[in-house]
Amino acid sequence: MTRIAFLGLGHMGLPMAKNLVAAGHELVGFDVVPAAVDAARAAGITVAASGADAARGAEVVITMFPSGRHVIDAFSGDDGLLAAAPAGSLFIECSTIAVSEAREAHDLALAAGQRNVDAPVSGGVVGAENGTLTFMVGGSDEDFAAAHPLLEAMGARIVHCGGPGLGQAAKVCNNMILGITQIAVAEAFVLGEQLGLTHDALFEVASHASGQCWALTTNCPVPGPVPTSPANRDYRPGFAGTLMAKDLGLARHAIEETGVGAALGLHAEEIYARYAEGPGAARDFSGIIETIRSASAAAQRAE
Ligand code: NAD
Secondary structure (H helix, E strand, C coil), rough: CEEEEECCCCHHHHHHHHHHHHHCCCEECCCCHHHHHHHHHHHHEEEECCCHHHHHCCCCCCCCCCCHHHHHHHCCCCCCCCHHHCCCCEEEEECCCCCHHHHHHHHHHCCCCCCCEEEEEEEEHHHHHHCCCCEEECCHHHHHHHHHHHHHHHHEEEEEEEECCHHHHHHHHHHHHHHHHHHHHHHHHHHHHCCCCCCHHHEEEEECCCCHHHHHCCCCCCCCCCCCCCCHCCCCCCCCCCHHHHHHHHHHHHHHHCCCCHHHHHHHHHHHHHHHCHHHCCCCCHHHHHHHHHHHHHHHHHH
């Protein structure tokens, strides 16, 4: 049994906290939004009056916040989480943030006499509820080993990706592949439509050929071939366009910092940033096919 402070009880954090309680850990939660605190209380989670109060008695502090700024702000200052927790506590930072921000948070933790791993997740809200998340972990061998039993209570696959920040690096690289391939699959279906190819025929060929990928065989952007994909429910997420735009924004940040020539990653970021400002705010990222289809129709009309 570990004494855990869990900060950030939103879409992901609340079900993750519930799984830790179900695994027998002593957990105190906190969120800055009163409605999230009420929902946590209703779910049987013990709630503190502030983040610092929750951290004061903890051996492990888990954070699940919207962005890197939230993490740095919550960690820092005289009344921050790093100052409040007993020296030598393990901070498991699960938010999706920039690699550079994860390393900044790690340095702050070490300077305050605390331990830290970055442990972003994939698997979405369903994975958080079912305890089947994938954790990508960056940190020392010792801290990874200490975090492992807790991550196991929330996830099905826990991968040690290397030193500080490398969990976030794995996450950003994976999601860059996903963002690019989802656009590629959508473009192929729209091109097939124009050439007279049925969705079923293209799916039957590509899903067994070298075009095979998750964006096609699980998140198929047209209704029919994969009955569980968001296309069959009018693109209700799933993984919203805004979240893909956020993750590709982190990819852009990493590309610019390293100077890597990732032209498709940068282009995908632009496409999803525009989508997120429009229909992608409320729709799955595979709904990008509708944008591609209407842009194609407009281009054809202009010819
Ligand atoms: P969310 O906005 O629902 O939850 C974040 C919570 O953190 C909010 O309730 C917010 O009030 C709280 N918060 C912010 N600052 C705080 C502070 N200082 N102290 C306490 N609480 C604070 O977001 P989410 O969907 O749960 O996502 C959380 C993180 O997980 C994000 O970084 C996101 O990119 C990542 N993620 C989300 C998904 C998904 O499908 N939703 C999938 C993978 C990764």
